[in-house]
Amino acid sequence: MSEFIIELKNVSRYFGSVIALQDINMQVKLGEVHCLLGDNGAGKSTLIKTLAGVHKPSEGEFLYEGKPMTLTSPRQALDLGIATVYQDLALVSLMSVTRNFFMGRELTKGWGPFKYFDTQTANKIAVAGLAEMGIEVRDPEQAIGTMSGGERQCLAIARAIHFGAKVLILDEPTAALGVKQSANVLKVVAKAKARGLAVILITHNVHHAYPVADRFTLLNRGQSLGTFLKADVTREEVLEMMAGGQELADLESELAEFQRADSADNDGGNHALDAGQAATNSMQKAANG
Amino acid sequence: MSTASIESTTNSRSDERIREVSKIKKLLNRPDFGAMSGVILVFIFFAFVAGDSGMFAADGILNWSTVSAQLGVLAVGACLLMIAGEFDLSMGSMIGFAGMVIAIPALYWDWPVWSSILLAFTTAMAIGWFIGYIVVRTGLPSFIVSLAFLFILRGLTIALSILFTNKTIVSGVDRVAENDWLAPFFGGEFGTGFFTWLASIGAISTYNDGSPLVSGIPMIIVWCVVLAVVASWVLFKTSFGNWIFAAGGDAKAAKNVGVPTDRVKIILFMFTAFCATLYASCQVLEFGSAAADRGLLKEFEAIIAVVIGGALLTGGYGSVLGALFGALIFGVVQMGIFFTGISSDWFRVFLGVMLLAAVLFNNFVRKRITQAS
Known part of the structure; x- marks a missing residue:
């Protein structure tokens, strides 16, 4: 088995005549937070969609656990353990915490036509899953709409972890959050890393990325400026390298x-x-x- | 902000940001709370105004509960579909259509009644599938698509019954249904032995010859209860129920986590067609006739019952029990007005006011449950 769970080799992606990504090389390791930095339009979204199975690379190789692989759908990526938490989070605000947690993958009990959604066990699992991420939920039957943006983000991450994610892709998890909530989300990222997951964190805020990241990949206008270990660069250097x-x-x-x-x-x-x-x-x- | 972060560092086990919510507040947040209190108010009102008019004697009770159950059957179907975020305005026309599909083959083509009942159910559900398929494939509002079918089905019913029978009211179904094995499930009565026994011990009033005034419970009431129990169980206790909420709450989010929202919606359009056909079967087999104008405006009455029952018009929230309460309010008031002697013209005024009050109340409830207080 390879040292890296995901490896991109000279991956390019074109949309017609537009070069969205060119010759991207990237290695993602289990137990590491890999930060993807870049300004708007740098190609971050295209890159994560390539990792999540939405786009196929036009050129180059995608290796999963050392084996070359062509992802054909987001479903396939999910089955491999690559879970993406997009900015819209895929949560329904009128539904309860538990119902959201198990949405589409309900925990059932019973036989044949009498199979039912085991809400009691599901409640316990949801509360435990969130507690592990440091979120205390007193009433798992409360609607998601009553939770703060940060808590929702953490719920979406906890859900991905519970359903067996090995690689967690987070798209701008702190974009719409205040200072305290951002800190909570970053804490959850650190916890996911401690559990041995590979986390790919997309952001354009160096100050959020720097404390939790182990590696940085900088993107600018579709091209990689290189991957750096945290030990090798300072916050200011990273900021400098970003277009902004x-x-x-x-x-x-x-x-x-x-x-x-x-x-x-x-x-x-x-x-x-x-x-x-x-x-x-x-x-x-x-x-x- | 700063005080909040200081508080969080105290790392208390209980979250200081969550207030202890009392039992009453929890009750207030139930989708069917408004309708439940409505039912209680309506009963108190009629107990005072019409308590001694026979409204609460055995035959009076059966009277308004039959009307409520008829609407209840439709409301259960409309409720699940509305929670999934869609409407079916073709339900009323489907009642007329299904009635004719039962009556014409049985009376004019010598089909056994059971086969024409089955034909009605399959045809109606196939049409329901088609409506659902158009809605999910085109992404058009179901309001428009089912409105089209409101006219298509009503027109078809009238045109076809004229074509085959030269009239729009067909009667005599009870004659051919006499020895049918399936017909009693729709047109029969439940618990006749029990009511005869009640009459024999003098618990309920009887005719002069000793037969009870109320001979049994119409099958529509039995169907309504069975349907409501099953639908409520499916909605709250199964995966499919979770998908219904998810499809209506946020279809895009639901799709992203792998909920087959299209399939859920198509199945529910078939279910509303099933409910409309059930209503039609009970009506045709109990009264022995079918008419092309049956079920007029029933789709709106069903939607009103569901909304009074606390479901949101935008989907994602509601309960079957609430819809049933909505239908009960509807039936009790409609029939109760006869017992009180108030001019029945006032019924519609009352209905409109009820609807408005329910929508305002639901709006308030939605704000309560979705906003961090």
Whole structure:
């Protein structure tokens, strides 16, 4: 068996004349969090859809546990243990925690036409599965709609883990979340890693990625800028390499320039100075995530 | 935000963000709570206004429970389909159509009655399959597709009965159904021996010759109870029931986790057709006649009963018991108005007000259960 559970070798994907991905090389290891970074339009979505069996690579090789493989459907990927948690999470907000947890894969008991959904055992499993991820659910019959975005994300991850995922692909899990909820989700990611799963984390927020990731693959305009071990790069270097890094730095220096010009020009008054400072502050905040 | 994060670091076993919810609040969150209280109110009202009019004597009870059960059979089908996020407006026309499919072969082509009943069920369910197939394949709203079939089926029923029999009301089915083995399951009565015994000990009133005023329970009531129990069990206790909720709650999410939402919806369209045919069979075999205009507006009455019962028009939420309560309110008020002597014109006013109140209440309930308070 190979050292890596998933390996991509020179994978390219074209949509007509558009090159969505070109010569991507990537290795995913069990027990590691592999972070996929890139700005909008860098090809992150195409790459994860290729891993999840939605798209077939136009060129190149996809190896699963060292064996070349062609995924024909998301179902096949799921059967292999590659589970993807998309941004819409595939949860129904009017349904209860348990009903969502087992949706499509209900736990049944009984025989023939009298087979029934064993809600009591299912409740216990759902509560235990969530507790393992650090989410306390008092009432598994409560509707998902009452849960916060972070809790829903964790539920979707716990569900994927319970149903035997070996590779967990998370698409922007912290995109719509606040600071505390993001931290909870990242904790769950760390727990999944501790259980020996391979996690592929897609994000464009370095500050969320850096604390949990072991490896980074950076994408820019459909091409890989390389894969780096965490030990080899600093947060700032990663940020720098992302398309946004350089531009944010440029913006910052431009704003500093603007501010200097303002303070030199005393006639400009305090009002303009304040505005410039406020803009700089908000930019710094944005850069810090 | 900062206080919340501090609280979370205390790592308390019980989540401080979840309030203890009382039993009453839980009851309030049940989909059928509104209809349940409606039933109680309606009964209290009529107990005061018409308590001594015979409405609650054996024959009075049978009177309104038969009307309720007829609607109940339709409401159970409409309820499951509405929870799955679809409507079937062709139910009323299907009643007329199925009635004619039973009556014409039995009376004009010398078919045994049992075979024409089976023909009605298979034809209706095939049409139900076709409606469902169009809806899931085209993605068109079922409102429009089934509205088309409301007209198609009604038109077919009238045209075909004129073509084959030259009339739109066909009677005499009871004559040919006399010795049929299947007909009593729809047109017969249940528990006749029990009612004769009740009359003999003087527990219920009798005619002058000693035969009981109420000779048995019409089969439609038995069917309604059986159907409701089975449908409720399927909805809440089986995988298929979970798929019904999932298909209506968020079909895309359900599909993404492998729920066969198309199959679920087609099966439920077949089920509403089955319910409409069941209604028609009981009616034709009990009264011995079929008419092309039977079942007019029944599809809307069924939807009203389901909505009063707490189901959301947008799907994903509701209960069979609620739909049954909705049908019961409907039947009790419709019949109760005769007993009170109030002009029956007021019935529709009441119905409209009930519907509006139910929708407002359901809206409130949905907000309660889906929003983090």
